[in-house]
Amino acid sequence: xxxxxxxxxxxxxxxxxxxxxxxxxxxxxxxxxxxxxxxxxxxxxxxxxxxxxxxxxxxxxxxxxxxxxxxxxxxxxxxxxxxxxxxxxxxxxxxxxxxxxxxxxxxxxxxxxxxxxxxxxxxxxxxxxxxxxxxxxxxxxxxxxxxxxxxxxxxxxxxxxxxxxxxxxxxxxxxxxxxxxxxxxxxxxxxxxxxxxxxxxxxxxxxxxxxxxxxxx
Amino acid sequence: xxxxxxxxxxxxxxxxxxxxxxxxxxxxxxxxxxxxxxxxxxxxxxxxxxxxxxxxxxxxxxxxxxxxxxxxxxxxxxxxxxxxxxxxxxxxxxxxxxxxxxxxxxxxxxxxxxxxxxxxxxxxxxxxxxxxxxxxxxxxxxxxxxxxxxxxxxxxxxxxxxxxxxxxxxxxxxxxxxxxxxxxxxxxxxxxxxxxxxxxxxxxxxxxxxxxxxxxx
DNA sequence: ACCTAAAGTGTACACGTGTTCACATTCATG
DNA sequence: CATGAATGTGAACACGTGTACACTTTAGGT
Numbered sequence: 001x002x003x004x005x006x007x008x009x010x011x012x013x014x015x016x017x018x019x020x021x022x023x024x025x026x027x028x029x030x031x032x033x034x035x036x037x038x039x040x041x042x043x044x045x046x047x048x049x050x051x052x053x054x055x056x057x058x059x060x061x062x063x064x065x066x067x068x069x070x071x072x073x074x075x076x077x078x079x080x081x082x083x084x085x086x087x088x089x090x091x092x093x094x095x096x097x098x099x100x101x102x103x104x105x106x107x108x109x110x111x112x113x114x115x116x117x118x119x120x121x122x123x124x125x126x127x128x129x130x131x132x133x134x135x136x137x138x139x140x141x142x143x144x145x146x147x148x149x150x151x152x153x154x155x156x157x158x159x160x161x162x163x164x165x166x167x168x169x170x171x172x173x174x175x176x177x178x179x180x181x182x183x184x185x186x187x188x189x190x191x192x193x194x195x196x197x198x199x200x201x202x203x204x205x206x207x208x209x210x211x212x213x214x215x216x217x
Numbered sequence: 218x219x220x221x222x223x224x225x226x227x228x229x230x231x232x233x234x235x236x237x238x239x240x241x242x243x244x245x246x247x248x249x250x251x252x253x254x255x256x257x258x259x260x261x262x263x264x265x266x267x268x269x270x271x272x273x274x275x276x277x278x279x280x281x282x283x284x285x286x287x288x289x290x291x292x293x294x295x296x297x298x299x300x301x302x303x304x305x306x307x308x309x310x311x312x313x314x315x316x317x318x319x320x321x322x323x324x325x326x327x328x329x330x331x332x333x334x335x336x337x338x339x340x341x342x343x344x345x346x347x348x349x350x351x352x353x354x355x356x357x358x359x360x361x362x363x364x365x366x367x368x369x370x371x372x373x374x375x376x377x378x379x380x381x382x383x384x385x386x387x388x389x390x391x392x393x394x395x396x397x398x399x400x401x402x403x404x405x406x407x408x409x410x411x412x413x414x415x416x417x418x419x420x421x422x423x424x425x426x427x428x429x430x431x432x433x434x
Numbered sequence: 435a436c437c438t439a440a441a442g443t444g445t446a447c448a449c450g451t452g453t454t455c456a457c458a459t460t461c462a463t464g
Numbered sequence: 465c466a467t468g469a470a471t472g473t474g475a476a477c478a479c480g481t482g483t484a485c486a487c488t489t490t491a492g493g494t
Binding site: 037041129169172197201205 | 426
């Protein structure tokens, strides 16, 4: 929907050097959502104020508050997909993969606190459009994981449907880990315990896979 | 906090027969949260209007919007705990238990759509007080499940810590199921597929338990 | 049949909100 | 260097909001 900026921005036509306003608005929204409750609970004016921008300037960059929110969600998952794509997970032993993936993911979540806090809050409380956007991205991740897992010998006896079911369980476990990391104080060392727990749970799941028989009946 | 009504209500002092206003306010809040976005996005006045009550009457029953929200959360989990307690799960074979629990839970969620939609939305987007209340209730459920599982022979080789970890995974899986049931249209038959998936995932987890070795190092 | 506290009502106020409009500034491009 | 689109600005509007206050009504315990 009219998000026609393939160029990084500030390359439109008469783009002003002073045009960090857009980024400022996005960051302001993230800060407010993180420190206060909820995206639907903060107003356009508060975002503008926090961004050091006059309210009307908002409309120069976003049609809507919704548009801002959707942009934030897209940005989050775009960069997450890249991180997860860069680390070619399919080329390492399954055992190490669990630990490595958990650490990679946890690290990324910590480095992008505000973005993930936003997504976690809006996943269920946001607009229909936002909820759908987030849901679709998660489905995408799940399918990608299923493809990756299919390459392992340990999963050769699993049907494609069951692979999706398993990936779904794994993704949900990792999402829960993220939510928990975001809930603890940033400079609290408790993260390690959370990661250990998630790691155990994933190992448990993969143990079940060894005994699993697809469509036994 | 000033929630000193052990009596079912309307037994205070000069309680009017006409006092369904409190219930009306709670129901109105649930309806609005369900059909619109979010508890923090709906106003006291809108709730009062929906309840057929003048705005100032709200204060006769709740000190705050927060108080209303907390009451709704407490109500939800109070009755959920009762349902789960009544069905004495520890007295049936493990295999049947999975199917039975999933069906029991799904049924209950469907029967209390509005309440659960509220809880799901506020779990991460709500006030700190609300989030904490929900979190504590879930921790309680997890511990209760761990106690129940400990009675099964299949779990005799699992340490107490690991039992918590496993229960945590199970609870998260069931929560995810609830979220999904709430996301699909009420009179859509898709629920069965969701329940089947959750059931598979739980069976997978319990398969892993068979091979699990607590504190192997 | 009273008394009294709870429950319900209507008015009022100060304030934050989204959005509009006309205008000022900036700056890459012709 | 001039042009014009993108960007930034300030005043103004109609409206919904939370809450305080003084008041009326209700109904149970005595």
